[in-house]
Amino acid sequence: MFIIAIFLLLILFAILSFAxxxxxxxIATLESLLILILTxxxxxxxxxxYNGGFMSSYSYAIDTSIGISFTVGxxxxxxxxxxxxxxxxxIAIFVSGREKFDRSFYGLMLTTExxxxxxxxxxxxxxxxxxWEAIIIPVFMLIxxxxxxxxxxxxxxxxxxxxxxxxxxxxxxxTLFSFYGTANHVFTLNMSKLLDSSxxxxxxxxxxxxxxxxLLFGFFFSFLVKMPSFPLHxxxxxxxxxAPYPVSIVLAGAISLMGGYGFFAVLLPIAPVIGSGIAxxxxxxxxxxxxxxxLVAMFQTDMKRMMAYASAASMGFISISLGIGILSTGYxxxxxxxxxxxxxxxxxxxxxxxxxxxxxxxxxxxSQSNLTLSGLFREMPIISTFFxxxxxxxxxxxxxxxxxxxxxxVLASYQVIxxxxxxxxFGMIITASYHVWTVQKSLNGPYNxxxxxxxxxxxxxxxxxxxxxxxxxxxxxxxxxxxxxxxVYVKGVF
Amino acid sequence: xxxxxxxxxxxxxxxxxxxxxxxxxxxxxGKRTHDWKIYTSIAIISLLISMVLLIRFDSSYVSYYGxxxxxxxxxxxxxxxxxxxxxxxxxxxxTTLRDNPEVFFATFLFVNVAMIIAAFSMNLIFIFIAFxxxxxxxxxxxxYGKTRRNLEASxxxxxxxxxxxxxxxxxxxxxxxxxxxxxxxxGVPEKGPMLIALILLFxxxxxxxxxxxxxxxxxxxxxxxxxxxSAYLSSGTKVLAFFIxxxxxxxxxxxxxxxxxxxxxxxxIITMTYGNFAALSENNLKRMLAYSSIAQAGYLILVIAVVxxxxxxxxxxxxxxxxxxxxxxxxxxxxxxxxxxxAVRKDKVEVNDLEGIGIKSPLFAVSLSILMLSLxxxxxxxxxxxxYYLFLSLISGNLWWLAVIGILNSAISVFYYLRVITVMFRKxxxxxxxxxxxxxxxxxxxxxxxxxxxxxxxxxPQLSSIVxxxxxxxx
Numbered sequence: 001m002f003i004i005a006i007f008l009l010l011i012l013f014a015i016l017s018f019a020x021x022x023x024x025x026x027i028a029t030l031e032s033l034l035i036l037i038l039t040x041x042x043x044x045x046x047x048x049x050y051n052g053g054f055m056s057s058y059s060y061a062i063d064t065s066i067g068i069s070f071t072v073g074x075x076x077x078x079x080x081x082x083x084x085x086x087x088x089x090x091i092a093i094f095v096s097g098r099e100k101f102d103r104s105f106y107g108l109m110l111t112t113e114x115x116x117x118x119x120x121x122x123x124x125x126x127x128x129x130x131x132w133e134a135i136i137i138p139v140f141m142l143i144x145x146x147x148x149x150x151x152x153x154x155x156x157x158x159x160x161x162x163x164x165x166x167x168x169x170x171x172x173x174x175t176l177f178s179f180y181g182t183a184n185h186v187f188t189l190n191m192s193k194l195l196d197s198s199x200x201x202x203x204x205x206x207x208x209x210x211x212x213x214x215l216l217f218g219f220f221f222s223f224l225v226k227m228p229s230f231p232l233h234x235x236x237x238x239x240x241x242x243a244p245y246p247v248s249i250v251l252a253g254a255i256s257l258m259g260g261y262g263f264f265a266v267l268l269p270i271a272p273v274i275g276s277g278i279a280x281x282x283x284x285x286x287x288x289x290x291x292x293x294x295l296v297a298m299f300q301t302d303m304k305r306m307m308a309y310a311s312a313a314s315m316g317f318i319s320i321s322l323g324i325g326i327l328s329t330g331y332x333x334x335x336x337x338x339x340x341x342x343x344x345x346x347x348x349x350x351x352x353x354x355x356x357x358x359x360x361x362x363x364x365x366x367s368q369s370n371l372t373l374s375g376l377f378r379e380m381p382i383i384s385t386f387f388x389x390x391x392x393x394x395x396x397x398x399x400x401x402x403x404x405x406x407x408x409x410v411l412a413s414y415q416v417i418x419x420x421x422x423x424x425x426f427g428m429i430i431t432a433s434y435h436v437w438t439v440q441k442s443l444n445g446p447y448n449x450x451x452x453x454x455x456x457x458x459x460x461x462x463x464x465x466x467x468x469x470x471x472x473x474x475x476x477x478x479x480x481x482x483x484x485x486x487x488v489y490v491k492g493v494f
Numbered sequence: 495x496x497x498x499x500x501x502x503x504x505x506x507x508x509x510x511x512x513x514x515x516x517x518x519x520x521x522x523x524g525k526r527t528h529d530w531k532i533y534t535s536i537a538i539i540s541l542l543i544s545m546v547l548l549i550r551f552d553s554s555y556v557s558y559y560g561x562x563x564x565x566x567x568x569x570x571x572x573x574x575x576x577x578x579x580x581x582x583x584x585x586x587x588x589t590t591l592r593d594n595p596e597v598f599f600a601t602f603l604f605v606n607v608a609m610i611i612a613a614f615s616m617n618l619i620f621i622f623i624a625f626x627x628x629x630x631x632x633x634x635x636x637x638y639g640k641t642r643r644n645l646e647a648s649x650x651x652x653x654x655x656x657x658x659x660x661x662x663x664x665x666x667x668x669x670x671x672x673x674x675x676x677x678x679x680x681g682v683p684e685k686g687p688m689l690i691a692l693i694l695l696f697x698x699x700x701x702x703x704x705x706x707x708x709x710x711x712x713x714x715x716x717x718x719x720x721x722x723x724s725a726y727l728s729s730g731t732k733v734l735a736f737f738i739x740x741x742x743x744x745x746x747x748x749x750x751x752x753x754x755x756x757x758x759x760x761x762x763i764i765t766m767t768y769g770n771f772a773a774l775s776e777n778n779l780k781r782m783l784a785y786s787s788i789a790q791a792g793y794l795i796l797v798i799a800v801v802x803x804x805x806x807x808x809x810x811x812x813x814x815x816x817x818x819x820x821x822x823x824x825x826x827x828x829x830x831x832x833x834x835x836x837a838v839r840k841d842k843v844e845v846n847d848l849e850g851i852g853i854k855s856p857l858f859a860v861s862l863s864i865l866m867l868s869l870x871x872x873x874x875x876x877x878x879x880x881x882y883y884l885f886l887s888l889i890s891g892n893l894w895w896l897a898v899i900g901i902l903n904s905a906i907s908v909f910y911y912l913r914v915i916t917v918m919f920r921k922x923x924x925x926x927x928x929x930x931x932x933x934x935x936x937x938x939x940x941x942x943x944x945x946x947x948x949x950x951x952x953x954x955p956q957l958s959s960i961v962x963x964x965x966x967x968x969x
Binding site for chain 1: 873885889897904920
């Protein structure tokens with residue numbers, strides 16, 4: 001019930017933020033901080049000594065004849081991502097204090113968080129889908145009302161892309177529901193029951209193989225749009241660039257987790273159904289995304305756009321990890337999949353750090369282009385350090401969270417795809433090169449005197465960014481904090 | 495005397511008789527007063543009373559007049575929601591009237607009488623009379639503003655409507671030729687004349703639902719008439735036309751389901767695709783809404799395709815439930831969005847004229863946004879759940895390709911619905927808005943209802959138990 005209490009509290013907070021006129025930033029920050037603390041307490045209480053399965057299972061039947069119930073359950077996967085979304089929303093709301101946003105901005109931000117929590121705790125497909133879709137609305141509003149140049153076009157593009165993805169998700173859910181009902185004469189939308197590979201093989205794959213492809217297509221399509229993966233990514237640069245910075249933080253840190261969550265919560269349990277052809281296709285898409293986005297990012301001068309592509313590139317690892325997990329068995333599969341889940345978490349936190357420090361740089365200097373920015377270390381040493389730390393984590397420096405995830409995926413990949421990992425390494429090298437290059441141009445070198453005198457971040461900002469950096473560092477040095485429970489979850493699912 | 499009054503054949507007609515008497519009374523009162531407030535309240539109260547008289551039925555399956563009149567909870571449900579749509583429009587209609595409100599409201603009540611009759615009819619003659627009652631009434635209503643544009647719209651509506659009437663009469667004759675009866679439940683008919691009847695009746699009844707290729711009148715008529723009337727034309731009368739299509743083609747043509755299936759699949763695909771693509775490039779707000787209601791009609795008739803194309807009982811139940819639920823939600827989301835056009839003080843309202851309203855009145859903007867999201871089928875609005883059941887029925891009826899076409903269409907439609915939302919939140923101080931209560935109240939009500947109606951899914955077992963009242967045999 002604890003997690004439902006947090007969820008209900010979030011509903012209350014979202015309404016409060018819409019309602020209260022005065023000092024909305026302070027209130028929203030406190031609210032999101034409280035949610036973060038509660039989530040951490042919840043994680044410590046329920047997930048010490050976790051041994052697989054779902055915690056806080058709860059179900060309230062709404063309509064038994066058609067299988068709708070409000071079913072809640074938190075796995076290690078959801079827990080890691082709940083923690084991630086709480087951290088990201090807190091950071092995003094906190095740093096937004098640099099600009100004067102009105103109360104509906106904070107209301108919409110908390111509504112986004114509400115949607116994420118709902119998505120991550122739901123174990124009923126109807127609610128899963130409702131929250132999946134409901135998240136798009138506040139994000140769309142945030143971009144289209146508060147964004148910069150080209151905001152309306154970007155918001156519309158974002159909405160339509162993700163909407164086309166979601167409708168296929170809906171069709172897949174309906175297919176599962178319908179087949180389950182015909183086979184067992186019980187109608188249910190319970191995810192644990194529907195995502196059962198033996199049921200799918202017996203009642204769908206064997207009698208009607210077409211429907212399996214239909215089903216998998218819907219799931220893959222909608223998750224790949226959200227990630228975003230290579231051919232379905234064109235909403236990404238516009239949305240990231242036009243969105244106000246706090247929303248970009250949410251997009252990179254929290255919205256991108258949805259695609260990964262779909263991969264590991266929906267597709268992983270039915271992995272035996274997915275053929276090796278599809279698995280190879282996913283791996284190749286992942287590698288292609290990684291290399292392609294890295295190459296595109298290399299030629300960006302706008303650092304926000306560059307990091308948007310960098311974010312998409314590192315999501316390529318998640319596709320790879322799922323594909324490897326399907327193709328292999330035993331230890332290698334566990335390694336790949338846990339690495340993938342860990343990558344979602346690490347990537348979200350790192351992007352949070354990168355975008356929030358970049359936001360402070362942009363806000364004080366007025367520029368986010370690496371053509372005008374140079375030698376920032378002289379004027380803003382502390383924020384520049386945080387930006388450097390974020391960039392280093394993003395390129396996968398050992399000792400920081402990103403390395404653990406990438407290392408496990410690459411290690412596992414070598415066992416399965418052999419020398420094809422050369423392409424992954426190639427993508428990583430390009431990533432490293434433009435990351436270092438960016439730092440060199442914007443932070444080092446002679447200071448661009450045209451920018452004038454700049455103020456470093458405030459004490460509060462430094463404190464919050466240090467908190468974020470410390471999490472990344474801890475996860476890099478002592479990954480078992482999350483890695484262990486993720487591994488337990490993965491072993492339980494496979 | 496007592497015996498006649500409680501004779502079930504007569505009590506079945508009480509709501510119609512009551513509304514008819516009130517309507518004539520109104521015309522008589524017109525000599526005394528022209529105050530629209532009085533007539534609006536009389537109309538609303540009498541509609542409420544007729545609802546009470548209707549609810550009294552509560553029987554699952556009783557037929558009168560030799561099978562021509564079927565009292566079932568299914569018909570009752572549709573009769574009630576058509577009255578609800580009238581109630582919804584009545585309030586804002588009164589405020590826009592300039593003269594002779596008594597004629598307007600009397601006509602309005604006559605239309606309702608015809609609607610109630612249609613909801614219980616199982617005979618083509620009854621249905622034809624009721625349908626014409628509604629048509630003639632709405633011809634008058636749409637001409638009511640007396641401006642040039644109103645008259646032009648009404649004339650277009652009238653002349654095309656008359657042609658549709660001709661098709662219905664001709665189709666009914668062929669139907670009689672094939673079956674030897676006008677009753678919808680009949681023996682095994684002859685194939686030749688029956689197929690001609692299928693086409694003719696489809697053209698006649700499909701006209702009112704603005705299915706392609708009988709759609710163009712709707713765009714002009716909705717655009718030209720006053721907002722409450724176009725709200726009514728696109729909600730109440732559309733639900734009626736949809737209900738009649740369900741009855742006539744699913745009951746009357748139950749031996750020719752293959753032909754019904756192909757006809758409706760083709761028309762549905764063309765209608766929704768046409769409606770959506772035409773709406774994409776439309777800048778006039780009312781015309782855009784008109785095209786969107788054409789597209790919505792395309793989704794609605796998917797129900798007929800499912801029922802005729804699949805033998806699964808589950809698909810049938812869900813499809814008819816979707817039809818019932820969609821109709822209910824449709825009234826508010828479509829009616830509400832047409833009424834909201836009244837907020838702009840202009841004759842021809844462009845989408846861009848809504849600029850800046852989000853800052854002047856956030857309540858208006860949020861309400862209209864909810865309606866647009868509901869029309870686009872985005873959760874957590876009721877419009878999503880309506881589409882959810884519709885697509886569920888398609889999938890369980892094994893019609894996956896139709897589901898894909900439908901769902902891609904609904905994804906395309908997001909473009910023009912969201913355009914309205916983004917425009918509203920732009921900054922612009924130059925536009926003038928009429929945010930008085932007759933505009934705001936129905937809109938806010940509709941927005942609240944489109945959220946609240948999501949909870950109708952809790953009542954799925956109760957509502958799905960009445961789908962058999964449709965009268966389809968053997969299910």
